[in-house]
Amino acid sequence: MKTNPFRAARAVLFDLDGTLIDSAPDLGAAADRLRTDRGLQPLPLQAYRPMAGAGARGMLEVAFGIAPDHPDFPGLKDEFLANYERCIHDRTSVFDGVPELVDALTQRSLKWGVVTNKVTRFTSLIAQRVALFDSAGVIVSGDSTPYSKPHPAPLLEAVFRLGLAAHECIYVGDDARDIVAGRAAGMSTVAALYGYLGSGALPQQWGADAMIETPMDLLNLLGLD
Numbered sequence: 628m629k630t631n632p633f634r635a636a637r638a639v640l641f642d643l644d645g646t647l648i649d650s651a652p653d654l655g656a657a658a659d660r661l662r663t664d665r666g667l668q669p670l671p672l673q674a675y676r677p678m679a680g681a682g683a684r685g686m687l688e689v690a691f692g693i694a695p696d697h698p699d700f701p702g703l704k705d706e707f708l709a710n711y712e713r714c715i716h717d718r719t720s721v722f723d724g725v726p727e728l729v730d731a732l733t734q735r736s737l738k739w740g741v742v743t744n745k746v747t748r749f750t751s752l753i754a755q756r757v758a759l760f761d762s763a764g765v766i767v768s769g770d771s772t773p774y775s776k777p778h779p780a781p782l783l784e785a786v787f788r789l790g791l792a793a794h795e796c797i798y799v800g801d802d803a804r805d806i807v808a809g810r811a812a813g814m815s816t817v818a819a820l821y822g823y824l825g826s827g828a829l830p831q832q833w834g835a836d837a838m839i840e841t842p843m844d845l846l847n848l849l850g851l852d
């Protein structure tokens with residue numbers, strides 16, 4: 628009989644923005660500041676929220692409707708990142724249920740970690756300020772390897788640092804690119820439906836092995852509830 632990969636897991640790796648932390652209010656505020664500094668009307672947080680998982684690219688797309696190939700993009704991106712650094716933890720919170728989930732994993736001797744596309748400059752500020760991350764076995768950022776998700780390299784780096792094999796790990800994320808990366812790395816994947824998902828996303832079509840409505844649903848999947 629085939630082993631259930633969720634029940635045989637030895638570690639759970641998580642995406643950061645939209646999966647462990649609700650950073651959309653600060654990301655949106657940093658982008659909206661660019662608008663108000665230019666005399667434009669502020670936009671509501673709901674406009675920014677679905678795109679918060681796409682970092683600067685997503686926020687500038689909402690604030691100004693521009694893509695990375697636009698000539699103004701690099702300058703606006705630098706200004707956005709400076710704004711974000713100033714407000715990075717003002718309104719950001721850990722999603723309800725995440726601390727309990729992480730406690731349950733560590734109590735059952737499962738390792739856990741973070742694989743994010745956020746660059747180290749910001750990931751480390753958040754890790755320093757949020758106690759949850761003290762028990763993380765590994766934190767891999769978007770610039771920790773030459774590639775970022777959907778490339779599997781950051782996930783494989785996390786697996787290597789944990790001293791495990793990819794098939795012993797689960798990857799949980801709220802974006803199609805998380806599921807693509809997890810599958811390419813040879814992990815079982817879980818789509819976090821409570822996250823940002825991306826505008827107009829159809830997570831049922833991402834090819835994830837499972838979907839969860841809340842962080843604590845993961846315990847049931849792992850057979851730990």
Ligand SMILES: O=C(O)COP(=O)(O)O
Binds near residue numbers: 643680681742
């Ligand atoms: O900042 C980003 O690009 C998104 O970060 P994430 O991978 O934790 O969702």
